[in-house]
Amino acid sequence: MDILQLTSRKRETYHVQLTYSLLWESALGIAAITNSKLLQTLERSEKYWDEIKNSITDELLAHLNFVEQNNTWKSLLQILHQRKFADLSEFTTYVNTIDEMELRFICLPFIGIDYQIYRERAAQGEKSSVEKLVQATADNP
Secondary structure, three states, X not given: XXXXXXXXXXXXXXXXXXXXXXXXXXXXXXXXXXXXXXXXXXXXXXXXXXXXXHHOOHXXXXXXXHHHHHOHHHHHHHHHOOOOOOOHHXXXXXXXXXXXXXXXXXXXXXXXXXXHHHHHHHHOOOHHHHHHHHHHHHHOO
């Protein structure tokens, strides 16, 4: 059997690195417990997650409800992608010292190279770019 090579691009090599962090585990746990669509795909039943929610303090539950309503768990993951944080203190220092516009840019999800200019402008506070990003994510969920 003959194989035709129809592209002129060189073969690409990918390198995968796995790392472990309690910060990642925590962010993913927050994502799991605050995303009802995701709960159905996990090994544990929804009852398990309900029991956890019933066992935590009202203050923590209020924070988790805020995360759920605003999808801020996604922002946690975006920030964690920026660098390897040794611990929570280093993470909070980074968040508290980074430029506000850069933090907004990091927290806005990448939805494609064609939308990067809107992401940059949205981070600067341009409302029409925010609307463009919202529309783009609504069109391609």
